[in-house]
Amino acid sequence: MSLPRIAIDAMGGDEGVRVMIDGAALARRRHDRFKFLLVGDETRIKSALESHPNLRASSEILHTEGVISGEEKPSQALRRAKGTSMGKAIEAVKLGHAGAAVSAGNTGALMAIAKLSLRTMPGIDRPALAALLPTLGDNDVVMLDLGANTECDSRNLVQFAVMGAAYARVATGREQPRVRLLNIGSEEIKGTDEVRDAVAILRGAASDLSMSFDGFTEADKICRGEVDVVVTDGFSGNVALKAVEGTARFVADLLKRGFSSSLRSKIGFLISRPATELLKHHLDPNNHNGAVFLGLNGIVVKSHGSANAAGVANAVAVTARLLEENVTERITADLARLGGSTLRMPRVQEESA
Known part of the structure; x- marks a missing residue:
C-alpha cells in the first residue's frame, strides 16, 4: 500500500537540487511505496532526475523559481513564502496534495511558514522541534524543543512531553517511554519555576499518557540510554x-590526530579500525537526520542543511514513518484523554498564590 505523497523542497540545503533528489531517489530504492511531489525549479529538477528513472516514475514536479535563502529572517521569508519552494511544499500539505513536507532550508523560516500555514493542533500552544539522538542504550532518545521556542512556560513543557512521548512510541516502539525534563540537577528543589511546575503537572498526568515520568535528568545523561524523551525549552535544547x-566532532578529531601521530599509532589504528568505524557510523549526523516540527496540523520534517544523500534519505524515512504511524492522531488522542484542561492550567505557583 502506498503512503501519501511526500513534498520535497528540492531547492533547500547547502547543495540544493542534486543532494535532495539523490536522497529522495535513495529513499525510493529502499522503500518502493514512497511517492513524491518535488517542488522547485522544473528544469533543474528534471536534469537531476535523468539518472533516477525510478524516482521520476513515482514523482510529480511542482514548478517554482523562488528560494528561501539561509540568511533570510523568518519575517522576510513569510512575506514571500507563496512563491518559494519551501512555501509551496508546506502549502501542498495544507491543501492535502501531500501528506508531509521535507526541507533542508532555513530552519527559522521553515518554522514560521509551517506555523502560519498549518497552524497548531487544538490543545497545543506552540509547536516544538524534536530530533533523535544516538545513545549507549538500545534506542535513540527524542529531544525537544531544539530551538523553535527560546522561552517556555510550564504548560509548553507539559505539551512538549505529551508530543515527545507520542513520537517516541513511534520511533522506538516503547509503549511507556521514559520521559524526563532537562535540569541543572536531579533534585526536586533545583531549576526554574517553570520546570518545577511542569514536573508537578506531569507527575499527576503521566498515568493517563502512557509514559514513565520521574522528574529531571541532567545534560551529561542525555545520551546514556537511561531516558527515551528529554524535554526542555528551545534555548537550552x-x-x-x-x-x-561538538563533543562528538571533538572526540572524532582527537582520535584522528592521535592515530596519525606516529607509526605505532597508525598500526594501532589498523588494529582498532572495526571499532573506530563503528564509532564513526554511530556519531555521523546523517544517520540521525530528520528533525520534526511536532504540534502542527500536518507533518513537516527538517533535514540538516549539510546532509548528504544518505542523510536526506533518512529524513524521508523519518517522515514516512510518522505518516505510517499517524503520529498527529496519536498526539490528539493523548490530549483528548486529558480533556485539554491539565495542559492549559495556570502555573502551579500562580494558582496557589
Whole structure:
C-alpha cells in the first residue's frame, strides 16, 4: 500500500537540487511505496532526475523559481513564502496534495511558514522541534524543543512531553517511554519555576499518557540510554544539542590526530579500525537526520542543511514513518484523554498564590 505523497523542497540545503533528489531517489530504492511531489525549479529538477528513472516514475514536479535563502529572517521569508519552494511544499500539505513536507532550508523560516500555514493542533500552544539522538542504550532518545521556542512556560513543557512521548512510541516502539525534563540537577528543589511546575503537572498526568515520568535528568545523561524523551525549552535544547554535536566532532578529531601521530599509532589504528568505524557510523549526523516540527496540523520534517544523500534519505524515512504511524492522531488522542484542561492550567505557583 502506498503512503501519501511526500513534498520535497528540492531547492533547500547547502547543495540544493542534486543532494535532495539523490536522497529522495535513495529513499525510493529502499522503500518502493514512497511517492513524491518535488517542488522547485522544473528544469533543474528534471536534469537531476535523468539518472533516477525510478524516482521520476513515482514523482510529480511542482514548478517554482523562488528560494528561501539561509540568511533570510523568518519575517522576510513569510512575506514571500507563496512563491518559494519551501512555501509551496508546506502549502501542498495544507491543501492535502501531500501528506508531509521535507526541507533542508532555513530552519527559522521553515518554522514560521509551517506555523502560519498549518497552524497548531487544538490543545497545543506552540509547536516544538524534536530530533533523535544516538545513545549507549538500545534506542535513540527524542529531544525537544531544539530551538523553535527560546522561552517556555510550564504548560509548553507539559505539551512538549505529551508530543515527545507520542513520537517516541513511534520511533522506538516503547509503549511507556521514559520521559524526563532537562535540569541543572536531579533534585526536586533545583531549576526554574517553570520546570518545577511542569514536573508537578506531569507527575499527576503521566498515568493517563502512557509514559514513565520521574522528574529531571541532567545534560551529561542525555545520551546514556537511561531516558527515551528529554524535554526542555528551545534555548537550552539548542545549546545542549550543539554541545553534544561538538563533543562528538571533538572526540572524532582527537582520535584522528592521535592515530596519525606516529607509526605505532597508525598500526594501532589498523588494529582498532572495526571499532573506530563503528564509532564513526554511530556519531555521523546523517544517520540521525530528520528533525520534526511536532504540534502542527500536518507533518513537516527538517533535514540538516549539510546532509548528504544518505542523510536526506533518512529524513524521508523519518517522515514516512510518522505518516505510517499517524503520529498527529496519536498526539490528539493523548490530549483528548486529558480533556485539554491539565495542559492549559495556570502555573502551579500562580494558582496557589
